[in-house]
Amino acid sequence: xxxxxxxxxxxxxxxxxxxxxxxxxxxxxxxxxxxxxxxxxxxxxxxxxxxxxxxxxxxxxxxxxxxxxxxxxxxxxxxxxxxxxxxxxxxxxxxxxxxxxxxxxxxxxxxxxxxxxxxxxxxxxxxxxxxxxxxxxxxxxxxxxxxxxxxxxxxxxxxxxxxxxxxxxxxxxxxxxxxxxxxxxxxxxxxxxxxxxxxxxxxxxxxxxxxxxxxxxxxxxxxxxxxxxxxxxxxxxxxxxxxxxxxxxxxxxxxxxxxxxxxxxxxxxxxxxxxxxxxxxxxxxxxxxxxxxxxxxxxxxxxxxxxxxxxxxxxxxxxxxxxxx
Numbered sequence: 647x648x649x650x651x652x653x654x655x656x657x658x659x660x661x662x663x664x665x666x667x668x669x670x671x672x673x674x675x676x677x678x679x680x681x682x683x684x685x686x687x688x689x690x691x692x693x694x695x696x697x698x699x700x701x702x703x704x705x706x707x708x709x710x711x712x713x714x715x716x717x718x719x720x721x722x723x724x725x726x727x728x729x730x731x732x733x734x735x736x737x738x739x740x741x742x743x744x745x746x747x748x749x750x751x752x753x754x755x756x757x758x759x760x761x762x763x764x765x766x767x768x769x770x771x772x773x774x775x776x777x778x779x780x781x782x783x784x785x786x787x788x789x790x791x792x793x794x795x796x797x798x799x800x801x802x803x804x805x806x807x808x809x810x811x812x813x814x815x816x817x818x819x820x821x822x823x824x825x826x827x828x829x830x831x832x833x834x835x836x837x838x839x840x841x842x843x844x845x846x847x848x849x850x851x852x853x854x855x856x857x858x859x860x861x862x863x864x865x866x867x868x869x870x871x872x873x874x875x876x877x878x879x880x881x882x883x884x885x886x887x888x889x890x891x892x893x894x895x896x897x898x899x900x901x902x903x904x905x906x907x908x909x910x911x912x913x914x915x916x917x918x919x920x921x922x923x924x925x926x927x928x929x930x931x932x933x934x935x936x937x938x939x940x941x942x943x944x945x946x947x948x949x950x951x952x953x954x955x956x957x958x959x960x961x962x963x964x965x966x967x968x969x970x971x
Contacts (some may be wrong), residue, residue, distance in 0.1 A: 647818060648675040648781065652749035654682045654740050654770075657712050661758040663791035665720065665939060666798035667783065668753055672725045674826035675819075679715055680747065681729040683709045684739040694904060706731060723795045737773035744780055745946070751939075757787040766933055775931050775957070779922045780945040781819075781912075783939045784931055800829040804905040804936075806896050806926070807835050808914040809870050815943040816909045821879060823909075832883045832903055833874060835867045839890040864888065893929040899935055909939045920950050 653668050655661050672679050685705055713729035720727045732739040738760075744752055754774060757769045771784055792798065805820050807813045824831050840859055842848060848856070864886070871884040885903075889895035900908060913924040923931070927940045951959065 647738065647821065648677045648751045648792045650680045650747065650749045651675075651677050651751045651753055652682055652740070652744050652747070653679055653734065653753045656682065656717065656736065656758040657709065658759045658789075660761070660787040661755040662716075663754050663787045663789065664753045664785045665674065665716070666792055667785050669723045669725060669795045670798045670800065670827065671751070671753070671783070671823075672720075673746060674823050677751070678726040678728070679720060680743075680749065681713050681720075681727065682732060682738050682740065682743055683713050683729070684732045684734060684736040685709050686733075686735055704822045716890075719736070737777070740770070741777045742775055744778065750780055751766040751783060752778060753783045753785070755785055755787045762788055766935075767931065771931065775923060775928065777922070779944070779949050780940060781940065781942045783937070784924075784934070785937050786935060792806045800827045800907045802830045802832065802903060802905045803907040803909055804896075804900050804903055805831055805833050806892075806908070806910045807833055807870075807874070808892075809835065809867065810915045812943045813911040814874075815911050817874075817878070818938075819939070820909045823907075824879065826916060829907070830881065830883065831879075832885060832905065833871060834887070834896060834899055835871055835886045835893055837863045837867050837886065837888045838892055839888065841890070850954075859866045860888065892924055893933075896926075897899070897928075897933070900934075905936060907939070908934060908936050909941065912940050913944065920952065922949060 648671065651668060651672060653664060655664075668679055671677065709731055713731065717729050718728045730743065732743060740752065743749070753776065754771050756771055757763070758767060758768060758770065767784065777784065800823060803820060803823065805816055820831055823829055837860065840856055842852060842856060843854075867886050871886060875882055875884055885899060887895055887899065908930060910927060910930065912922065912927050914926065916924060922942065922944070923940060930938050931940065
């Protein structure tokens, strides 16, 4: 469950689209919230030390004032809030702060000060997703946020499941949100058509084998969803679909169902200790259009360093003391 939420902000309105979600999640989970502002010392950009120490002092003072004001607004909405100011590049500071302060959910806007672009998510989200070993929520900034921080109500949440225990790590959080927000949950399971690459058309025997395997998996999927439904709140809905492209059919199902929230596990059957998020989770981070919660199932200490992280650690650039080499 979520006890400590980290909410990075960069001072712009786009990034503040996360605030109503912070209120909704913070209330539902009874979680404390930390606002984080990273002020960079790079040579480019508005926040630069190039103007000298006086300008740098002003930038930090403005950032503190901004964080105090946002914290006050969130406290007025009933949250337990503190804030922190960090110096350095945003993505690196977010990952380091979450690690050091044991944040168990990072709530990010898809875009921030650099503005909306043709990219579905900005560079900060991309970098955090590649190095973040905790639960992550991404809110799409191109959906205008309400000024009323307490008015957000999730109506319909889609929960993709692949039949694995790992994917079911989302259920506790999802049912808690459902109870608090009166949100309808839709459990979705995709039966994938087996890949049978051939340079010539499949034979009758091969087609029969394929169809038998699909039917076997369809029955197993139906049984799986029925068993889940029997031990979850009675108003939960289930969807079983057959498709050879699970990610694409899930995106389509979200549109068909009118889901306003997606909750999925970071990994499923194909869990890898080398990556914080699996290919379906990364697909939804990169290409989703709906607010997304990716629940991390792997303990941080179980995840291996990537080659890039190991090289940076050896050079003294990054430190990953909580994660195995």
